[in-house]
Amino acid sequence: MQDYGDAIQVRNCRLVGLRDLKGDIGWVRERIVAYLNQLIDWGVAGFRVDAAKHMWPRDLYDILKTVHHLNTSWFPANTTPFVYQEVRNTSSSCSYIIALTKVTLNCSGLQ
Numbered sequence: 001m002q003d004y005g006d007a008i009q010v011r012n013c014r015l016v017g018l019r020d021l022k023g024d025i026g027w028v029r030e031r032i033v034a035y036l037n038q039l040i041d042w043g044v045a046g047f048r049v050d051a052a053k054h055m056w057p058r059d060l061y062d063i064l065k066t067v068h069h070l071n072t073s074w075f076p077a078n079t080t081p082f083v084y085q086e087v088r089n090t091s092s093s094c095s096y097i098i099a100l101t102k103v104t105l106n107c108s109g110l111q
Contacts, residue, residue, distance in 0.1 A: 043074050
């Protein structure tokens with residue numbers, strides 16, 4: 001990472017050397033959604049999206065709009081999962097908040 005102020009660089013980087021899941025590819029999104037749906041079927045009620053600022057908002061939106069409602073064995077009908085994004089800030093602007101879900105913003109230590 002050269003510039004955390006550059007959204008394209010932030011979202012297209014190999015964060016700490018990790019490869020991108022390529023959320024823009026349909027079959028990748030389908031696998032992610034299938035995994036989340038399996039967890040929902042087992043009774044999971046929410047998800048934390050780690051390092052959310054490194055994902056393209058459209059990719060995250062496309063994933064979240066297709067997950068199942070929560071399991072009606074435990075939750076009322078048509079209840080959606082609670083999803084929040086973890087955003088660790090490394091710049092003074094606390095930018096890159098994606099307005100799709102709740103967000104935990106770690107700006108501690110910034111002045």
